[in-house]
Structures are given as C-alpha cells and as structure tokens.
Amino acid sequence: xxxxxxxxxxxxxxxxxxxxxxxxxxxxxxxxxxxxxxxxxxxxxxxxxxxxxxxxxxxxxxxxxxxxxxxxxxxxxxxxxxxxxxxxxxxxxxxxxxxxxxxxxxxxxxxxxxxxxxxxxxxxxxxxxxxxxxxxxxxxxxxxxxxxxxxxxxxxxxxxxxxxxxxxxxxxxxxxxxxxxxxxxxxxxxxxxxxxxxxxxxxxxxxxxxxxxxxxxxxxxxxxxxxxxxxxxxxxxxxxxxxxxxxxxxxxxxxxxxxxxxxxxxxxxxxxxxxxxxxxxxxxxxxxxxxxxxxxxxxxxxxxxxxxxxxxxxxxxxxxxxxxxxxxxxxxxxxxxxxxx
Amino acid sequence: xxxxxxxxxxxxxxxxxxxxxxxxxxxxxxxxxxxxxxxxxxxxxxxxxxxxxxxxxxxxxxxxxxxxxxxxxxxxxxxxxxxxxxxxxxxxxxxxxxxxxxxxxxxxxxxxxxxxxxxxxxxxxxxxxxxxxxxxxxxxxxxxxxxxxxxxxxxxxxxxxxxxxxxxxxxxxxxxxxxxxxxxxxxxxxxxxxxxxxxxxxxxxxxxxxxxxxxxxxxxxxxxxxxxxxxxxxxxxxxxxxxxxxxxxxxxxxxxxxxxxxxxxxxxxxxxxxxxxxxxxxxxxxxxxxxxxxxxxxxxxxxxxxxxxxxxxxxxxxxxxxxxxxxxxxxxxxxxxxxxx
DNA sequence: ATTAACCTTGCAATCGATTGCAAGTGCAAT
DNA sequence: ATTGCACTTGCAATCGATTGCAAGGTTAAT
Numbered sequence: 001x002x003x004x005x006x007x008x009x010x011x012x013x014x015x016x017x018x019x020x021x022x023x024x025x026x027x028x029x030x031x032x033x034x035x036x037x038x039x040x041x042x043x044x045x046x047x048x049x050x051x052x053x054x055x056x057x058x059x060x061x062x063x064x065x066x067x068x069x070x071x072x073x074x075x076x077x078x079x080x081x082x083x084x085x086x087x088x089x090x091x092x093x094x095x096x097x098x099x100x101x102x103x104x105x106x107x108x109x110x111x112x113x114x115x116x117x118x119x120x121x122x123x124x125x126x127x128x129x130x131x132x133x134x135x136x137x138x139x140x141x142x143x144x145x146x147x148x149x150x151x152x153x154x155x156x157x158x159x160x161x162x163x164x165x166x167x168x169x170x171x172x173x174x175x176x177x178x179x180x181x182x183x184x185x186x187x188x189x190x191x192x193x194x195x196x197x198x199x200x201x202x203x204x205x206x207x208x209x210x211x212x213x214x215x216x217x218x219x220x221x222x223x224x225x226x227x228x229x230x231x232x233x234x235x236x237x238x239x240x241x242x243x244x245x246x247x248x249x250x251x252x253x254x255x256x257x258x259x260x261x262x263x264x265x266x267x268x269x270x271x272x273x274x275x276x277x278x279x280x281x282x283x284x285x286x287x288x289x290x291x292x293x294x295x296x297x298x299x300x301x302x303x304x305x306x307x308x309x310x311x312x313x314x315x316x317x318x319x320x321x322x323x324x325x326x327x328x329x330x331x332x333x334x335x336x337x338x339x340x341x
Numbered sequence: 342x343x344x345x346x347x348x349x350x351x352x353x354x355x356x357x358x359x360x361x362x363x364x365x366x367x368x369x370x371x372x373x374x375x376x377x378x379x380x381x382x383x384x385x386x387x388x389x390x391x392x393x394x395x396x397x398x399x400x401x402x403x404x405x406x407x408x409x410x411x412x413x414x415x416x417x418x419x420x421x422x423x424x425x426x427x428x429x430x431x432x433x434x435x436x437x438x439x440x441x442x443x444x445x446x447x448x449x450x451x452x453x454x455x456x457x458x459x460x461x462x463x464x465x466x467x468x469x470x471x472x473x474x475x476x477x478x479x480x481x482x483x484x485x486x487x488x489x490x491x492x493x494x495x496x497x498x499x500x501x502x503x504x505x506x507x508x509x510x511x512x513x514x515x516x517x518x519x520x521x522x523x524x525x526x527x528x529x530x531x532x533x534x535x536x537x538x539x540x541x542x543x544x545x546x547x548x549x550x551x552x553x554x555x556x557x558x559x560x561x562x563x564x565x566x567x568x569x570x571x572x573x574x575x576x577x578x579x580x581x582x583x584x585x586x587x588x589x590x591x592x593x594x595x596x597x598x599x600x601x602x603x604x605x606x607x608x609x610x611x612x613x614x615x616x617x618x619x620x621x622x623x624x625x626x627x628x629x630x631x632x633x634x635x636x637x638x639x640x641x642x643x644x645x646x647x648x649x650x651x652x653x654x655x656x657x658x659x660x661x662x663x664x665x666x667x668x669x670x671x672x673x674x675x676x677x678x679x680x681x682x
Numbered sequence: 683a684t685t686a687a688c689c690t691t692g693c694a695a696t697c698g699a700t701t702g703c704a705a706g707t708g709c710a711a712t
Numbered sequence: 713a714t715t716g717c718a719c720t721t722g723c724a725a726t727c728g729a730t731t732g733c734a735a736g737g738t739t740a741a742t
Contacts, residue, residue: 010728021692026730034731036690053462057407058728060398061697068448068468082434084628089430093423096451105464106449107409108433110441121394123446127409232628262632287425287573291603293634351698362722367700375701377720399698402727 008050018046029054069099069314070128072109074135076196076230084232085258086286087303091134091156094307101308102315104129120149130314132156137199154314154323156306158200166317167325168310172201175299175330176208177215179253179281182297182332184216186339188251188279191220194228194239194263195255202255205283209253224249228259235259239266250278251339257282257289257298264294264337275339285333297338300331349391359387370395410440410655411469413450415476417537417571425573426599427627428644432475432497435648442649443656445470461490471655477501478540495655495664497647499541507658508666509651513542516640516671517549518556520594520622523638523673525557527680529592529620532561535569535580535604536596543596546624550594565590569600576600580607591619592680598623598630598639605633605678616680626674638679641672 008014015022020039027035028043046052060066071092073083092108099106109124109131119142125131130152136143140160146153147164154166183191193209195202206225213220224247228238235258243266254260260282264274272278274294282289285300306328313323349355352370356363361380368376369384387393401407412433414424433449440447450465450472460483466472471493477484481501487494488505495507524532534550536543547566554561565588569579576599584607595601601623605615613619615635623630626641647669654664 011730012728022729023693023731024691027691030730032731034690039690051462053464053467055402055728056464056468057398057401058697059730061396061402061699062728062730064697066398082431082437084427084431084434086425086427086430086629089427089433090423090425092430092449093425096423096449100451105468106451108437108447108449110437110447121392123397126394127397127446232632236632258629258632261629261634265632265634265636268634288427288599288602288629291573291577291599291606293602293606293609295606352700353698363699364701364723365721368721371700373701375720380720396698399727400700402729403698403700405727 008047008052010055014043014047014050014052017050018043065129065318066127067103068105068107068128069311070107070109070124070131071095072124072131072133074133074137074139076137076199076234078229078234085230085256085284086288087256087258087284087301088134090286090303091307094303094305095132095134095310096307097304098308098311102311104311104315120146120151125151130154130318132310132314135199135201136160140200152314152317154310154317156310158204159325160200166313166323168306168313168328169201169326170301170306170328171330172204173208173211175283175301175332176205176253177212178208178330178332179205179283179297179299180209180212181215182334182338183251183253183279183281184212184218186251186279188339189218190224190249191251191253192224192226192242192247192249193220193253194226194242194259196227196230197225199230205253205255223247228254230256230259232258232262236262236266239263240269243267243270243272252278252280254280254282257284257286257296260296260298260337261288261292264292264296275337279339280337289333290335294337295335297335298333300333302328302330349388349393351396355384355388355391355393358391359384406470406659407468408444409446409448409469410652411448411450411465411472412436413465413472413474415474415478415480417478417540417575419570419575426571426597426625427629428597428599428625428642429475431627431644432648435644435646436473436651437648438645439649439652443652445652445656461487461492466492471495471659473497473651473655476540476542481541493655493658495651495658497651499545500666501541507654507664509647509654509669510542510667511642511647511669512671513545514549514552516624516642516673517546517594518553519549519671519673520546520624520638520640521550521553522556523675523679524592524594524620524622525553525559527592527620529680530559531565531590532592532594533565533567533583533588533590534594535567535583535600537568537571538566540571546594546596564588569595571597571600573599573603577603577607580604581610584608584611584613593619593621595621595623598625598627598637601637601639601678602629602633605635605637616678620680621678630674631676635678636676638676639674641674643669643671 011022011025015025028040096106133155136155136157144164158169158172197203210220260280282296282298285298289296289298316323352363352366356366369381437447474496477496477498485505499510538544551561601621623637623639626639630637630639657664
C-alpha cells in the first residue's frame, strides 16, 4: 500500500511534516493517553510511511535506560578459551528469544572481567539495563558484590550460601540423582563422576550422584570422583590421563555432553567399548547428543524455558520487584550409551 | 592504592569535584591536545579514583555513533530454529574478540527479518554502527539493498554476481577440492555430496567437489549430490531417507561437521561402518570434530582469524573506506573417519 | 451568558557528553 | 611598555526524545 519514502531521521522532522510539535509526535508514537485518537492514527501512519525509527540513544539518555540486556558466560577459570560448548549457544538462543519477545536487545559480554570494581563500571554493566550470567563458577562473591552495588542481575546456576542475587537453575540434584540411579539400575557398580565441582551446579550434580548411591545402598567411592575441566581441549587431556591411571570403572557420569563425547572417544582409543565395557551418561542434551555415536544418554535441560524464565526474572528485577528463585525441571533421556537394554 | 570511592555519575560531578568545567574533564579523559598535561593527569586519576564510567548513550547521541556492532546469523530458511551448529558459537567468539580489541560491543541480532525495508529501520541496524552477517544464504538481494540504503555491513560468505557488499570468506572452492581429492586419493569411487547448495558457500564447495573429480578424470555422478538441510534435526531425517534410497556410495563429503556427525550415526544405524564401508569428511573443524567417534576428517576454517578480519573490514567500512574482499585459507585435517591408511 | 471541567496541544527544560569559539593567562620579542 | 603568540580553559549550543506545566479550545451545566 504505502510505499516507503526516503528516511526521516528525527521526531522533529516528522513534526514538521505533520505541522505539529514534536511533543505531540512523541505522545502519538508512545500511545500516550494525552492525545487525540485521530491525531495518533495519522502520526503513526506517517511514521510508518516514512520509515521512521526512533533514536534509541536519545531516548535512552532521557529515560535513563536502554532496552539492552547483557549476557555473560562464566567459564572454567582454568581455561582462557572461549565457550565452545554448544550448550551455551542453545542457552543464548533461548535468552535471545525471551528478550526479543520483550523488546530488549542482547549485548554479548566478553570474557568476564576478574576485578569487581572494574566490572561494575564496565561497558557490559553500564551499557545495559541488566546482566544475565550463565553459570556462576567460582565468582560467587563477585556476583554478590554486583548486586550490592545496585546492578540488576540474574544468574543461571545453583544455590550457594549467602547469596544476594536471584537464581534460575536446572534441577541439578535431581539430574545427578536420576542419571546415577539409571546406571545403578542397569547393574553398574563402579560409577565414576567426571566434572569440576568448584562450579556449584556441578557440586549439586555430584551430591545427586552420592544420594543415588545412598538410596541404592552402595558406596560411592571417593577415588572415582575426578576433577575434569569443562572446556573440550583440557577435558580430553584430563580424561586420557584418568584412563591411564589404575582406577577402573564400569560407568561414567559426566557433567556435560561435550565431556561425555570426549570420554567415549577416549574410551574407544584404549579399546573399551561403550556401553558394553563402560556406560556413559552426559548432561544438557545438546542437539549433537542424539546424533553422535553411540547416541548419548543424558539429562535434558529445558533451555527454551530457561531462557524465557531468566529474562522474565531479570525484567522483574529491573522494574524493581525482586524475583523469586526458580528451578527448571530436568529429564533423563535414555539412549544407547547407557547400557540399559 | 587509591580505594574506590562512591560512584560519580557524570562529567559535571567530576568537574565540580575538581573545580573545573566539564569541557575540561571531557578533554582530559579523551586525551585531547587542548589540555595541560598536569591537568589531564589529575583529572584522569580523579576519574579512576571515583570509578567514573562514561555514559555511552550521551556520548553516542552527540557523536552519532555508539560503539556497537550487530552480528546476525543467517540460517537455512527451511528451519525456523535457532542456530545450533557450534560453528556459529566459535565464530561469535572470534568476532567478539575482534570487537573487544577495538573497543566495540557486540549486539546479537535475533532471527533475521525477512522484509528489507523493515530490516533497515530495525533495532539491529539502528542500534549499531554496522552489521556483520554470518552466512548469506538466499538473502543476497536483501544484503545488496541494505548497502544501497547506506548501512555498513560485511558478510561472511562466498562470492555472488552483482554483489554490493564487502565479503570475507573461507576458501570454499579449495576446501571442497581438497576434501574430495583426499577421498579420491584414498581410492573412493562413488563420493556423495551432502549440503544445501542454495547457500553460495556450499555451492562453491560443490564446485570444488566437481573440480576434484575432473582433475582425477572421474565423473562426479549427479545422482550422488543430495540436498541436505543445515540444521541438525532436519539433516538427520534427510540423511536417513537418503540411506534408505537405492543410491550407493563409498564416501560422503558433508558441508558441515554437524552434518557429518549425523551422517556417521545414521550410517551406523543401517549397519555401515565408518570408514571401512563409507568414508566421511566434514567441514569447519568444530572442536567436537576431534573428540567424536571416529575422529572426523574435516576442512578447518580459521575462525579466530576470520573473526578479526570481519571486524577490521567492518570498521574500515564504518570509517568510510570500502574494504577489499578477503579470503581466509582453509586446511584439510585428516583423521580416522576418512579411510586414509 | 458565565463558569467549570475536560481534552488536546505546545513550550521549554532536561538527560550527559562534545566542540567551535571566545576569553584569559603567561611568556618572549620588540 | 606594548604587541603578538601559544597555551589553557570556559561558555554555550548541540545531538533527539520525553514530560511537567501552561495555554488554548470545546462542552456541559447553571
């Protein structure tokens, strides 16, 4: 219908075109009640016709907010790498969806700054209305301190003592329990745990792993809990070293799918078959889990839900209401690698 | 040394503290030559001490730029999914690095808008100084039109006729050639091509695939070129269907590693061994390629370099100099899946 | 006809940083 | 002592949108 005209750049331009003041145009475009219905319709049509797009910086300056949320991924501090776990990408997608639905943009934060006072005045924080942290890792104190300085944040992670920030997280305890119980039910006796327990999420999964042993009346052997870093490259080295050690096990519970896939490959390299000799269970259910060989049994985290819940919580926090903590259900997905018939 | 004081929020605050005008503070913090060396040092120290952080919106409004670059991922139009290919995440990391080095922030664009006039006035474009598109897919015309409207963009992809935008890309022709030659050298005779050739990058890889056949004096059979969608879920279905068809082949060249991993799994499901019965080569060398089973032979794209080159090109474009097109070298990484000795 | 109430619009200040221009200072050369 | 110049600093306009307040117009009730 209405063909797009040449771009019009400011409210003033539109106002001049329509012969009104820019205050009126502003009210029209913001659906203010202080304006005549017909005037509003006309101005909105005019804006559309001329392809007007608001200048967010001016608006942001005036309103002291900018419709941008930052997302920061917390990595295993031992690696200076980028996140390469597809889990992050899927989480990013979930969050992006939630933000788009609420008319917010997503600013991706670079590797988190270590220094607290730096972070609070960093671009990531200053350039956005709030920050979503994915994973809390060992930065618990820093997160607390941010909140204390009045920054709006929400964290994907697990519960920790003395926590000042709102939390959204998977059911790590239940996930660890379900994965381990499944292996125990399949008759496995010596189940190894692979993961970095300094991350609270993994610590909770480990507790679930121990609880499952308790319920089954079997001892969880401490020597079968291994500290494996989260990033792919370090994980592979670490796992190879473990397989060369004298410990033997007939199953492995890994705190991520990438780790599980690396483990399966390493097991193959030393001549062990999956799941005949060693059953493997992962965590996350990244989309590659179902297409790898053998298909990976894993604990599925509901990422799309997680993304939108994180966003809702943060927006609540931004609007001044402290959000409640929320746990997202997890679900064991059984595939070939876990040795269940 | 200097402990952080309570936050100070504007240039004016700092100016009052120091007893100078805010113009002077502004000049000091921007290393303007129009200022006394001692004054500058003092003011910079004061700013640091009070943890001052500039208001980007105000600065952006005044300077008409905002130190933000948007990144948009172009997906196979047949899927409405999010990107799940780890390649995207690694590329995102590379770009993020490049931007951080140049003091730019990264805004993640939501699923690309279809409508051209919409896109040009969309938040993605209006909220940033430029846009990096990863993949051009079938949106060539839209990209041209954006440039024609004066938007700064750079595209990761492959060359196409009548192109108005600057391009950075891998050596798809060479990559396709190397992968296929490698399979031919290993004695494979019937090599299938899996990929969506509507994407120019994949089309170039297919041409490389054909050229390799030509050089070897072997016919590339048209019935062995299959249209496989890029997203994991559709790819798996599609591959399963192909394997049920009557076509036989002793090797597959896939246009992505995720596709290759899915293919290996599907081959296993119908009782074919990799690489004994069918050799497989992927593309990208995502970090899972080396840890999957069997380890994947693939064409490595130098992502970190790609990221920083994309950024450099875009920044050049932003500063008014049209950048030259750049091709990033690719390299065949031979692993177990390809049936070489 | 007068008054009050309401509805609609415009005026002008404001958010925080940048920058052209003017003004003030100090120093050296005449 | 005067002039000129270089060096520093401040003044005030500016970027584009929002909003409290005032002003104009309309309507209805008395």
